[in-house]
Amino acid sequence: MRITTTRFVFSLVTGFFGLMLILFSDYINSPSIIEAQENLAQNQNQNQYPFLNEEIPDWKARWELAKVLSYLKRYKESIFEYEKLLKEKPDLIEAKCEMANVLFWNGEQDKAIAVFRQIPEEKLDDKSKLFIADAYVAQKNYDKAEPIYRSYLEKHPEDAKARLKLAEMLSWQKRYDESIAQYEMILKTVPNDIQIRRKYAFVLIWADKQTQAAEELKKTLK
Amino acid sequence: MQTNQQIKQKQYLCFIVLLVLSCYFSITAYHVFHREWIFYRKGQDAFLIKDFSEAIVFYQQAIAQGLKKPYSSKVRYQTAEMLSYTKQYEEACLIYKELLEEYPNNRVLQFALARVLTWNNQFEEAVIEYKKILGEYHENHYH
Structure with missing residues (x-):
């Protein structure tokens, strides 16, 4: 096939265009360029710490x-x-x-x-x-x-720590029956807590319920 | 003998083929010559959907592929953040300390380091960092 001048020039131009397109695509896809434009738009100083613009008062x-x-x-x-x-x-x-x-x-x-x-x-x-x-x-x-x-405790009935504080406070005020009621509620949720059971036993003693107190103390010694 | 129209059609076809090839090669070339940015973008995507383990891996690959400053610093900072979210406090502290060597007295970095030290129960060190931020740390008189 005879290559005419026109065809040759056209092929050259197309090839050149293709090469330019490859190089240009690479250039515009570069994130550094994109981010530089974004930063320019946002007026940030690219030379400082562009990723640390937060202020700590x-x-x-x-x-x-x-x-x-x-x-x-x-x-x-x-x-x-x-x-x-x-x-x-x-x-x-x-x-x-x-x-x-x-x-x-x-x-x-x-x-x-x-x-x-x-x-x-x-x-x-x-x-x-x-x-x-x-x-x-x-x-x-x-x-x-x-x-x-x-x-x-109305809002958080499961909070054994808070209930224990109330139980202890009631016992210090010699309101033993009320204190015992609180301890019993606590021991339903944490039956294996030896320290709480011992405190409960002491309140039973102060409330003159020695037999019950003895049973509770035995449970803590198993 | 080809008509003018046939010649023009062939020329257009050549042009379209060249266009497609140039697009294909430009994308391929980008993936080959700018892998660090591919990993960087993947890391960012993973970070946005809170897939921190994946994001950390991509960011580490981006740095290994030669991601340059200041983007590498940003990536390392975000990696440290994610390490702290995933309770890898020692590793997070290391990165913050490295960044502080490059950007000394940067309050954001100092604050982040102090918080991670606190979460890692290193309270004495955290106090020192907070005092540095406030300009109230005197090495000789601290203890």
């Missing part, structure tokens, strides 16, 4: 520091950090609750209650309410603690 770091210090039982330092945090962010209810808890663990029940009182009751979660009740018990303010425990 001081108060966030301080909050986490306060929590970690409490895990380490460095309560005074933790309280100090919480106080600094709440100066900057006084509306952080969660942080206030946490600080109140730390005050409680540090033996400052009065201050803990004072902080909890600053928080509107509807914003307190159940865990914080329990802490308030524990603080009242530590102050021997049983009348204030009891309604909080009972209200909590």
